[in-house]
Amino acid sequence: MINLKEPQISSVCKKMLTGITGLSLVLFLVAHLIGNLTLFAGPDVFNAYAQFLHHFMHGMFIRIAEVGLLGFFALHIWSALSVQRSKKKARPSRYEVNAYAGGASKKSIHSLYMAVSGITILVFIIIHLINFKYADHEAVGTMTMENGIEVTNVYKLVVLTFQGNFGLVLLYMVAMGFLCSHLLHGIWSAIQSVGLTRPSTIPYLNLVGMAFAVALAVGFLLLPLLIFMMRGTFDPNAVPEYGTHARLMLAPLAPWILG
Amino acid sequence: MKVNLKIWRQAGPDAPGKLVDYSVENIDPSQSFLEMLDTLNEQLVKSGQEPVAFESDCREGICGNCGLVINGIAHGSKGGCTTCEIRMRQYNDGDTITVEPFRAKAFTLIKDLVVNRSAFDRIMSKGGYVAMNAGSAQDANLQPIHQDAAEAAMDAAACIGCGACVAACPNASASLFVGAKVSQYTWLPQGQVERSTRALKMVKQMDSEGFGDCSNHAECEAVCPKEISIANISRMRREFTKALFTR
Amino acid sequence: MIKKPTLDAKIPEGPISEKWTNHKFNMKLVNPANKRKHEVIVVGTGLAGASAAASLGELGYKVKSFCIQDSPRRAHSVAAQGGINAAKNYQNDGDSVYRLFYDTVKGGDFRAREANVHRLAEVSNSIIDQCVAQGVPFAREYGGTLSNRSFGGAQVSRTFYARGQTGQQLLLGAYGALMRQVDAGTVELFTRREMLDVVIVDGKARGIIVRNLVSGELEEYAADAVLLCTGGYSTVFYLSTNAVNCNATAAWRCYKKGAHFANPCFTQIHPTCIPRFGETQSKLTLMSESLRNDGRVWVPKKKKDDRKPIDIPEEERDYYLETKYPAFGNLVPRDIASRNAEEVCVQGRGVGPTGYAVYLDFADAINRLGKDVIAARYGNLFAMYHEITGDDPYETPMMIYPAPHYTMGGLWVDYNLMTTIDGLFALGEANFSDHGANRLGASALMQGLADGYFVIPYTLGNYLATEKPAPVNTNAPEFTEARKQVSQGIKDLMNIKGKTTADEIHRQLGDIMIEKVGMSRSEEGLKEALEEIPKIRKKFYEDLCIPGDTKDYNKELEKAARVADFLELGELMARDALERKESCGGHYRVESQDEEGEAKRDDENFCHGAVWAFQGPDKVPERLIEELHYEHVIPSNRSYK
Ligand SMILES: Cc1cc2nc3c(=O)[nH]c(=O)nc-3n(C[C@H](O)[C@H](O)[C@H](O)COP(=O)(O)OP(=O)(O)OC[C@H]3O[C@@H](n4cnc5c(N)ncnc54)[C@H](O)[C@@H]3O)c2cc1C
Ligand code: HEM
């Protein structure tokens, strides 16, 4: 599937593809992050969210999203690596001295090592999937929602996974570092790749992109870090206090999980 | 003042190359970088050695002939200027300066610091113009052009074709060169007729010349002696994609 | 002096404004189907060469285009900054074809051919149309119409410009047109080739010998006609505003094969250049003439005054242009400004490390208008100056000095742009035709494009249709012979194996040229030059050193071959200057001045072009003349007092 052979596709299309897939993956991350953050609203909210994902459109949604994501990843990886490959071929003899020109340049370790950060992210994603998606969901059991429905207690899974597992938290920190690095260049670059910049907007887009990258990485880290550090606050066996804020939060999702 | 030089010497495209140490003394700070190399060459010639081959012509930053990578940066670290515009004033007594050729597969090396940039000509032959035979033009003022558009076209047209963008790009991509040409004509009414074919054909030629793809490092803009914006690359991508669907 | 029979310029009959129109109609045409059977060689890809090659390709001829650089786009035309003239009268300020014609003839100090200049003015408008249609991004007004400025002291605003890069933008237009023809297959491009000889078969130019500058091999190319568009020879002075690869070689080798050389001594020295700093300088940088609008030119009254300029009080400064020419002050024409700068420096009142510079002071302008206004007008020029010299013109006066800039002389051509060798044409700065003894600003670009886009397509067609050249190929013995000669010439240079570099000799020649055949010329100095140049030439052939191999990329060999030609051309320039015992335009003979020390023309004896015919190596060339007739612009004196 990862075709490393010379692509018969124009360099501009290739960039469009990296950009569009990259941006889509960023959008996915944003959605994923919002979802993750619901954990702080309490186990019922978080579990409800998980329940929602798996049952929305009778479970079709998650299937489609998974296939789509897989496709986007594949396209992203293929097109991005093919850009990287062209680079090796286009400069067979290397410079003896390498430097940064500064000024308008956006060349940095982040931009230079996109493949390294990308591949690290890939490895991380596999570990991440093993940890959660393919974890033993039976083991954590279920939780009873306010309306009496039994849902898988993903909250417990998450809290148990991170609690006391310094190694894993460290891994997440490193991985998010790479993600941040990837996106420090990636976000603005993708906007440029799909042709949405002008001379006047480039500096701003670059800044906004970098801020976004940091925000995403920090956002994702909040969860493992806080769970790890604030043992008392996150109780794997916590039982929600129904009738408070949770109702409000869940209102939009009511037809699927509460009704 | 005195400087120590490490200069890339390579007898021919297939010969092995290496950095060779030289030093030049009694440099006048008003001397240009190339004049400093002239002085070195005169020393070499007088001592019966082959001078360092490098190119230049106008020596005032407009012909695009000169082009060296100095301490790892195309056209040197000052920015916004060509190699021939660099003055020795910029360096300190005793500095060591490494000088390398523009390196890219599409720019085959001819000798020492001289490379072949004819790939640019071939790209230009695929649409870097408005097809207009001599003698068939209408009066020049019949078609007003908004001043902003004319200025934007001029910003892009300022490219001198030196190839520093390729040399500086970690991917050896020619996107800025092609982007500038493609977008210049999009601003002008004269450029509209061939707008789609130009983008398609020039990009195709660029791809076939062995340049790398662009990773948006923007190093090209930083070394461009005419400070041409990478927004032109963005514009080229829009043009190209639009052309794919509308042609 | 015995006047030689005048050369026939083949000027068409009829009233001046109809000559070109009638001539176009009377010329023979090549059948469209036959055009591709005609091969044409175009040497040079500057404005003249690129526009000619492109236009001929568009017509269907098979064109071979040659240049020294690695790309046609790098020809020296690219460096022109100021602009290009045309008689559009878009500003409604009284311009017309006739006025442009009139100004150009007068500006040339009555040493240009009226008919040619009128044609130039006529086609000037088509040039702007053509360039705009090609997408040249000329400056525009808010309303979207083309913007003009007044340039070089012209009284109308007729100069079109594209920032400070007019030459580059025009050249990119012509280069684009050329590359389009390359893609279409009508033009074949040969870059990194230097023409070293023209091949003559049966009295007609039928091909060229070039050296491939990468492989070092000699190559031969045959054609039905050869167009020389190889630019000017200001680099004979070593230091000039021209690019370092500019040369006279192609034209000079043609001269030695029978193409006559006209008015070699007519050179233009531009007054506002950054002075030289020392021995190792390779090039002089032009600063826009517009600086003289606000800058005041002065030198200390005292000789060898080495105080800092700000320490020199007003009363000890000599604002020599303002005192001498109260009406025009600092804005006198190029030649006068240049000559006066030289004069004060020769008196020992020059400033700067070499003593060859004068101040151009903006202190008054800054006081009067404020720094911001000055920065808005000249900011980038000041920055460039600061960068090059290390001095900040806002704080201390600029230093300027004149530098060789343009050569009005060149191969003699008739009205059809054909030299005295049949089938050999010369276009652009390489010919002598349109600027007389002095070129006005922004008219060289105009001439190059006029020749290439709008004149040669007609006159070349006429030549081919009339002459019907017989087929020829490079197997002809004339090619073998020419190649042998060129090859021998190269070997001879390589075999000298001396100790002096080509640049050293070139610098020595340049010193003599600028001192004795430069801004002001005296009989004595010219005679000295005529003695000294052969001595340098002798040294060149005895002590030249060229390392490396002929069959390789070899810059020293390239330079040496060019210097060899400059050493001969320099002598001809001195000889021409000596023979022209009058002052006119850029040619100022100290013996020929009026009571006030201004240039004095001698229309009685010198109202002609001096046309030099090669007589053989080491023989004095013959001086022929082309009689000039002024029917419309009656010769008058220029006065700027
Ligand atoms: C700094 C500067 C500023 C100027 N500004 C202006 C201005 O504002 N307005 C204006 O009107 N004029 C200006 N001029 C003058 C004008 O630029 C030139 O006169 C004009 O461009 C000459 O054009 P050309 O086509 O005749 O020759 P060039 O542009 O000089 O081209 C010569 C061509 O011939 C080739 N060539 C030369 N010798 C050989 C050989 N032996 N074999 C093969 N090829 C050869 C070269 O490679 C090149 O392609 C300026 C000149 C200078 C130096
Ligand atoms: C969540 C996961 C990921 C996100 C959000 C993401 C996002 C992005 C974005 C936005 C870009 C910029 C696109 C462009 O320049 O046009 C990019 C580029 C890149 N990505 Fe990813 N990416 C992800 C995963 C990966 C993975 C797994 C790899 C793989 C190996 C990878 C390799 C690359 C490379 C090499 C580039 C640079 C392409 C170039 O040089 O132009 N990415 N990524």
Ligand code: FES
């Ligand atoms: S030599 Fe012309 S740009 Fe440097």
